[in-house]
Amino acid sequence: MLGGSAASIGPCAFWPDERVEPPVRIGGRGPSNVLMVQNERDPGTPLAGAKKLRRAFGKRATMVTADQGGHGVYPYGPNTCANDAVTAFLTGGQRPAQDLACPAKPDSPPSHTS
Structure with a gap:
């Protein structure tokens, strides 16, 4: 769920060696069941990326x-809106119908951003 960041492979990016595999290009073709989860103020993986x-x-x-803020939304973050969306996806395969912006206050209704 965290990719290479969990393995601390950052220093390996500068190791003098040939690439074994080409970079992966992300596009509109492929599996259609992708759920992305992101904190608005994540110092490790900024929202812009x-x-x-x-x-x-x-x-x-x-x-x-x-x-x-912080790095890591699920399951230990305090945002119940985001946690509920991820739990629904992991337990039943249900993604939100559109992008979802979960407010800081748990009692505020989420807004759809797409």
Whole structure:
């Protein structure tokens, strides 16, 4: 769920060696069950990069943004709106019908952003 960041592979990016595999290009073709989850103020993976990736996925992805800081939204973040959306996806395969912006206050209704 965290990709290479969980393995601390950052230093390997500068290792002097030939690439074994070509870079992966993300586009509108491929599986259509992608759920992206992103904090608005994440110092490790900024929102701007997530928005760019979301655009690259096109219609085959949905993004849930949580109005909170820190790296990591689910399951330990305080945003119940985001946590509920991810739980619904993981337990039943249900993605939000469109991108979802979860407010900081748990009692505020979410807004759809697409």
